[in-house]
Amino acid sequence: MGPKRELKFALESFWDGKSTAEDLQKVAADLRSSIWKQMSDAGIKYIPSNTFSYYDQVLDTTAMLGAVPARYNWNGGEIGFDTYFSMARGNASVPAMEMTKWFDTNYHFIVPELGPDVKFSYASHKAVTEYKEAKALGVDTVPVFVGPVSYLLLSKPAKGVEKTFDLLSLLDKILPIYKEVIAELKEAGATWIQFDEATLVKDLEPYQLEAFTKAYSALESACSGLNVIVATYFADVPAEAFKTLTSLPGVSGYTFDLVRGEKTLGLIKSSFPSGKYLFAGVVDGRNIWANDLAGSLTVLKSLEGIVGKDKLVVSTSCSLLHTAVDLVNETKLDDEIKSWLAFAAQKVVEVNALAKALAGQKDEAYFSANAAAQASRKSSPRVTNEAVQKAAAALRGSDHRRATNVSARLDAQQKKLNLPILPTTTIGSFPQTIELRRVRREYKAKKISEEEYVKAIKEEISKVVQLQEELDIDVLVHGEPERNDMVEYFGEQLSGFAFTANGWVQSYGSRCVKPPIIYGDVSRPKAMTVFWSSMAQEMTKRPMKGMLTGPVTILNWSFVRNDQPRFETCYQIALAIKDEVEDLEKAGITVIQIDEAALREGLPLRKAEHAFYLDWAVHSFRITNVGVADTTQIHTHMCYSNFNDIIHSIINMDADVITIENSRSDEKLLSVFREGVKYGAGIGPGVYDIHSPRIPSMEEIHDRINKMLAVLETNILWVNPDCGLKTRKYGEVKPALQNMVAAAKKLRAELASAK
Structure with missing residues (x-):
């Protein structure tokens, strides 16, 4: 992305038609050359290429x-860019390809759609x-x-292809293209080449392991x-x-990743083949803590x-894509x-310093x-x-379940909320306009007073509430x-956190996040959201959701301290979130959403470790809302x-309602309900993909809800988009939500007449 997100701004300018393909390519070339030069100047011997991506x-x-x-x-x-970005983002007439999390990171990749009829060719x-x-x-x-095997293992059968289709059967079709690329690289003078076969850390079947031998x-x-x-x-x-x-x-x-893969060290010591290079990943590529040199x-x-x-070659544990x-x-x-x-x-400097120290040129x-820095961190009173x-x-010894x-809770909530069947809502955020970002920036820089800031934000909330009422959405958000x-x-607003000005990390495409740094014990000094949620609720008679981020997502989307187990921090x-939930309830907020968008992504890559993680992650969520009344409706949200x-x-997790991404992944989620999983709480599988500028028609959303009704009870189904709307423009959001509400109303009428 570049140190100041140069690629992000170049991409968005190009997508908006404000700059040319040549302008975008120039920014990209400048970024690549500066990274290569930086690594070369730092003394790195094995410098990667083909790691840049649009x-x-x-x-x-x-x-x-x-x-x-x-x-x-x-x-x-x-x-070219047209086809490439259509696959990534969709276009006016067709949806994007599915996007999902890259292993257990917050990076998202575009899932290949493959089948027996795909005609592979060397096309980039x-x-x-x-x-x-x-x-x-x-x-x-x-x-x-x-790597060719990981590429196939990370793919999915295309629409219309049997779900049981063996993706590895395509190996013989893709290897000739890898060979063409290798031949061109050899001709260009390359002497080293790297294949990332990260799926080797997962639980693989013998036939999958055999595919690696076959491929190489x-x-x-x-x-x-x-x-x-x-x-x-x-x-x-x-x-x-x-x-x-x-x-x-x-x-x-x-x-090998020797930071997250400590047990691999034992295998290396007992059975590493002689005469081979070992790139030892001792510098953590996924966190921001200085290495214990x-x-x-x-x-x-x-x-x-x-x-x-x-x-022996000193290396980072993985690509540095995942750190600031x-x-x-x-x-x-x-x-x-x-x-x-x-x-x-x-980290690049740390790698070089370790390599030099190994070679007898230690920089004392x-x-x-x-x-000294390692010792200061261990003894600092700020940490504990x-x-x-x-x-x-x-907390240990109780499972923190609502009584x-x-x-029974849903019945009590319905008496209080009086919602129609197929209630409509959105996930939380509304478009973040340039003007809105300017207001926040000026307030942070103390260029406008607190009074001016509150007035501007209040006006924005009022607009969002008014728009939702005009659209006739049932449960509102403040945006x-x-x-x-x-x-x-x-x-x-929590203690134990530090923040960066430019610690951006790519999440997908041009979307970057700036993870906070959790360096010490976490607590909540005062209420964080009650002021804004109460203000928004006063603007409407409809239920207004209090919007919180859950503990597991805050943990998984932060750079987390590495001096105590993750579950303790969680x-x-x-x-801290429990205190906030209870304060929102006291302020009269009857629907509270605690987002756990990142719960799944923290799942360890090996099945043997799943149960322990899920136990403390789900327990953490339940802790947040164990103290609320039956009439307070707890929502959660998960995506991608x-x-x-x-x-x-x-x-x-025992939430009252869960809204969950569904449309971009081709309704994969619904298959679990078709297979007989019984779900008694409220559920809103997303009815349209918000990561694409495409506006879905009323008919398309109607069909999607109908598919849901085939496997879910009418009285538990909610109608909502896949995710928050902050990355979209109002020109896209308004018609999409109009179509969503119209589809829900049409189905209500159809269900009523069927009775």
């Missing part, structure tokens, strides 16, 4: 393979072009690809003369997968004895906290400063709050005009993950 690395692979779904009317040749020469571009700048790079055997002759690295990350590599990986033909070395050096020295001095760009751009963080941190630019001053620790410890079951981000807004956040495998944990 939208998503998996989509880039789909383009390279020419695997464009038929609905985009691509007629062959090199894939991006990898070779960028390798040559770097070479022309005097930088010899290592081109990086999503087939690529072996094409790769002769090249050093081939296969990279894994985000978790331990299981013993069987380690065996498969380290036996792959034609592979020169392997990258002395600890890492000890690990590296132990590995040196196993793999040999000339075969450069600490240099942080002018407002205080010096103490800043000394505890390392962003991507600093740099290592001493690092040791004994009262919070005590309150969180007292009454959900069906969140006062919020910059659904996690940062809360973190700014319980602390849950207690595959929820089918955790549906029983979702039911166990």
